[in-house]
Amino acid sequence: MKKNLLALSLALAFTSIPSILHAEADIGAGKEKAAQCASCHGETGNSLVSSFPKLAEQHPNYLVKQLLAFKSGARKDPLMSPIAEHLSKDDIADIAAYYGSEKIAANDVPVVDEDEDDATNKAKNAAAVQTLIAQGGGLYRNGDLSREVSACIACHGPLGEGNKPAGYPLLKSQHAEYLIKTLTDFKTDVRSNNPENMMHMIARKMTDEEIKAVSYRISMMK
Template sequence: MTRKLLTVSISLALASASGYVHAQGNASAGKAKAASCAGCHGEDGNSTMPSFPKLAGQHQGYLAKQLHAFKNGSRNSPMMAPLAAGLDDQAIQEIAAYYAGNKISANPAPTLPAGDDDDAPAKTEEQKKAELAALIAQGSDLYRNGNLSREVSACVACHGPYAEGNKPASFPSLHSQHADYLIKTLTDFKTGARSNNRENMMHMIATKMTDEDIKAVSYYISTMK
């Protein structure tokens, strides 16, 4: 019995090691194939431009799903479609493995954008800090509790307490993502410009969110690590 258990343990260990080496190989190949992505998403998947998403640390399955969506047209993007069109299934998996294996960078402390009303009196630094703190607190409450009166679901239910996502369900990791990109994404779900998610779930949630809700929760998520 002991010998059988030992044999099984060794077999499992070898299988695990083989899987690890295979994953590492995929990531290495993916790094080379992702070179053309660096201009927008950063060399390691940490985009420095707020309008382009960070890909580092995202779940491999979710990244692969989005690349397939760009390729088959179910997710509309004039910029990404031609890039994804030239990728076969193996290249998609390798690129996704590369980005998934990298660590997402934390964002600098957020600042509120300048207001559109030029005639409004200038705000003091203390007023700006108080406004930002209130916005992030609003976003935190919405992320964790939703809004019952408007039937806005809590983000935590699908994306986790630390915005780490849910790998088996293909719900993406969100923490440390750029606030500007999150605002655009939620707005696209709200307007229907983006709809490639399970049962159009995000559209149904986002349509019940105000622009202030979207801004607040995006700013809050951007501060999560």
């Protein structure tokens, strides 16, 4: 019974996405409403804390889908769920439109050990990061067909721009830490609001090192 109710609530939530998207979203109103989000996601959607995702430039239809998922309970988060629960359809449309109108900020190259003082070790760490980024680039472009790991480029584009009509999110310049957590959540089934379990199937076949590598590469895309 509970499963049936959950399925019904998800169906109702996601069927309402087109109606929300076709509503006249107000970017100005969205900026005002997004003020409550600024402490975590930044005033323009460029969060300063790498555990919180950047929302700037994200496709509004993707943001609407995620906010509806938080609102319905299909996606759970101790911070986001109670906030989304009190958002109206107009609020969701306006906030998504506002963040979609902003530009995402580029990242600095990830640092393995910020407390390292030895110049030689710093150089080794920097070289290790570049190796990871290169490895991640290969996986992003080509995947690994021998293990049925699809190439990220197929859905998220050559520059991480995503595919708005298909609902695939923009990934470029996202925080590496957040990307690592997201892929790990897909891998371990912590996150479950994914069409046809596509990301689960891919992430489960990736090693932790590959998840880190591809996350580093995506974080460098502009």
